[in-house]
Amino acid sequence: MTDYDEFIKTIRQVYGGTHYLLFDEIQNLKDWELFINRLQRQGFHVVITGSNAHLLSRELSTHLTGRFIQFQILPFSFREFLQAKNFPIDDTLELKERQGLLLGYLDEYIGKGGFPEVVAKHIEPKSYLTTLFESILFKDIAKRYNVRYSKKLYDLGHYLVTNHSSEFTHTRLKKILDFRSVHTVENYVKYLSEAFLIFVVDRFSFKLKEQLRSPKKVYSYDTGMAKSVKFAVTHDAGKFMENIVAIELLRKGIEPYYYKTNTGKEIDFIVRQGTTVSELIQVCYDIQNYQTRKREVDALLKSRKELDCNILTVLTWDYESKEDHSGVEIAFVPLWKWLLKLTKQ
Secondary structure, three states, X not given: OHHHHHHHHHHHHHHOOOOEEEEEOHHHOOOHHHHHHHHHHOOOEEEEEOOOHHHHHHHHHHHOOOOOOOOOOOOOOHHHHHXXXXXXXXXXXXXXXXXHHHHHHHHHHHHHOOOHHHHOOOOOHHHHHXXXXXXXXXXXXXXXXXXXXXXXXXXXXHXXXXXXXXXXXXXXXXXXXXXXXXXXXXXXXXXHHHOOOEEEEOEOOOOHHHHHHOOEEEEEOOHHHHHHHOOOOOOOHHHHHHHHHHHHHHHOOOOOEEEEOOOOOEEEEEEEEOOEEEEEEEXXXXXXXXXXXXXXXXHHHHHHXXXXXXXXXXXXXXXXXXXXXXXXXXXXXXXXXXXXXXXXX
């Protein structure tokens, strides 16, 4: 701990009697948690930031039980994105002209994502986010966990981030990417999740065993990163919208699930309150298409019966309505209104 003693000496020399210290990525240093514990005992107020949820929470809970508060900071929300663009959110949003501008910003937000460097500093997103993606893989993950097959880690990370809003199983990933074992795939998926590159959503079931065995869905923490590292230039609006909704549910403190009926109809998200399903959410870009609308509505009506849920929502690009379907109301809500919390129940 000699180096840490020198650090405290230098802090006192430069900053005098300060009691507030900020450390970034300190978990990369040996015995850092013991040092932080010591600083607290000496009366310092310490803020720690890091890019790995598991390492921070594991070591803090071991050495600082009951003496720390943990916050998860996500990329900018759409509201924060608009604030960075100096776009006022007020009553003038009722005007079609303002809504047109807003939809342009929403398209930009989906394409560029919410990293502050991209939004506020206007850094070119593709090169920056691609570099950040690779840095997280090869520095934050590969070195931290002593990953032997870094190329496989890259292949898996690239596959999952670019196939966001899609189902996967560990067994299928093993076959597609030619891994030696399912266990390795499971570990690498966990590493990617802990480094905030992806998050995984379970399929909902009242039976825990069935839930654990079902395919999962993967989402990227930032749609800008997903778009930047893709080889293809196609803009799959529906999947990007779905990813945005998944992130926003996390931001609201909601653990999202997806659902499939006993006939295979899919619900993008269900919102749970305890053991009760409180809302079913579909995400659809082109709701004006008859076949698409029928598919989304049929899935909601079927799932409503199976899950005993009466709040049914379809998030659209720009279509708004409340429609009655044989006594059951379905609310069609523009994504921007939902993101800005301007919807009325």
